[in-house]
Amino acid sequence: MIRLHRIGHDHAELYLNCQLVQQVEACPDTTITLVTGSKVVVSETCEQVIERIRAWHASVAAAALAGDVDPAAVARR
Template sequence: MIELHRIGHTHEPFSLNPSLVVSIEAHPDTTLLLATGARLVVAEDPQRVVELINGWHATVAAAAMKAYVDATGDDPPGGPVPLHSR
C-alpha cells in the first residue's frame, strides 16, 4: 500500500493499493483513475505518486527475491526465465 492525501485533507493520510491505479493525470490537481472506475484527487504531484508506486513495486520484488533465496538457498536467477521448455 502507498500512503497519499486527499486534496484539502493533507493531515489525514489514506492507504491505496497501487495495483488499482490505471492512470495519473494533472489537470491541474493530481487525479488518479482506478481500475474500479473511481477517481481520486490527491495532494501529491503526479511524479511523487509515480515514485511511491515504483518504490512499492521495488519492495515487492525485493521481498520475492528474499523469499526465493530463503526457500532454496540458491542465488536468485539472473536474466529472463523462459516461459516454455526448449
C-alpha cells in the first residue's frame, strides 16, 4: 500500500492498495481511478503517485529476490 493524502485533507493519511490502480490522471487535480470504478482525488501530483507505486513494486521484488517473503504470510493478507 502507498501513503497519499485526500485533497483538502493534507494531514489525514490515506493508504491505497496500488494493485487496484487502473489509471492516474491530472484533471486538474490528481484523480486515481481504481479497477472497481471508485475514484480518489489526492493532493500528490501524478508523478509522485507513479513514483510511489514504482517504489512499492520495487520493494516487493527486492524482498522476493532476497528471500524475505513468506508465502504463507502473503496468502493471509
